[in-house]
Amino acid sequence: MSLFSFGGVICDLLISVFEAWNSMVDIVFGLLIASPEEFKDGGPWGIIEEINPIFVAVGSSLVVIFFVIGFCSESVDVKEEMRLEKILTLLVRLGLAEFMVANNVTIMKAIFQSVGNLVNLLTFGNGVHLKMTREAAEALGDLGFCESILMLILATVLSLVILVCAFFMLYTVYFRFLKILIVVPLGSIAYSTMSGNHMVTHTAVTFTKYFLSIVFEAVTMALAIIVCNAMLNSGLPVATGGDISAWTAVLLYLCELTFGIALTVGSIKGAQNLTSKALGL
Numbered sequence: 001m002s003l004f005s006f007g008g009v010i011c012d013l014l015i016s017v018f019e020a021w022n023s024m025v026d027i028v029f030g031l032l033i034a035s036p037e038e039f040k041d042g043g044p045w046g047i048i049e050e051i052n053p054i055f056v057a058v059g060s061s062l063v064v065i066f067f068v069i070g071f072c073s074e075s076v077d078v079k080e081e082m083r084l085e086k087i088l089t090l091l092v093r094l095g096l097a098e099f100m101v102a103n104n105v106t107i108m109k110a111i112f113q114s115v116g117n118l119v120n121l122l123t124f125g126n127g128v129h130l131k132m133t134r135e136a137a138e139a140l141g142d143l144g145f146c147e148s149i150l151m152l153i154l155a156t157v158l159s160l161v162i163l164v165c166a167f168f169m170l171y172t173v174y175f176r177f178l179k180i181l182i183v184v185p186l187g188s189i190a191y192s193t194m195s196g197n198h199m200v201t202h203t204a205v206t207f208t209k210y211f212l213s214i215v216f217e218a219v220t221m222a223l224a225i226i227v228c229n230a231m232l233n234s235g236l237p238v239a240t241g242g243d244i245s246a247w248t249a250v251l252l253y254l255c256e257l258t259f260g261i262a263l264t265v266g267s268i269k270g271a272q273n274l275t276s277k278a279l280g281l
Helices: 007-033 039-078 084-123 134-141 145-195 198-232 246-269 271-279
Strands: none
Touching: 007 084, 007 145, 007 198, 039 084, 039 145, 039 198, 084 145, 084 198, 145 198, 145 246, 198 246, 198 271, 246 271
């Protein structure tokens, strides 16, 4: 270890950045586990519950309209007398549509709770925190004076990048809650189309797929953080071609660290699209 080296300063800087990142990860996991009812002490959800009856009233009216449209459409398509089983099918569809319009929020709450419990199981007992590896600390201690100055500048820039990535990670999770809160009241209108024919019912199917993709993206976000942090905690990157210098080792470590965190944030931002493709939603 060189006497005039900033390796210890770089190590302390990275540890501080890791602590900030880990704190942000804890906040993110707390948000992913929480349901929209618990978000911000239930304030935004209370507003949704206040305005939801308006959408239920509109949806209930649309149920009758779509039922008439579906009845007329299928009566023309059959081109014969409506049989008893056909009438029963229409009535069952009408009942299901009215049930979903009136109770879709209750069903959504159960889905929120189930997904939150799943995320909680994924994070329980898993080492999701980023930490300084022993190999990296030793490599920082072996830096010379000039090398440590250049590496300190690079580490400072990369630390700022990591902090910005942490902010975008938190922003994405908050934006997920905003999407959920906006989408929930629209469920009453979307499910009112279930009383219509197969062309109109497509709206309810599309809404359900979009809603599930938003909710289950919390699981994808949690998996992205767990896997990427595990990769970064595995130690220094392996370089071929024999032993490498301390300068090269630290440079590779900082590059992999920044790349891994950027990869984590990218996976979180694309979680909804990834979830939709993986589950066929």
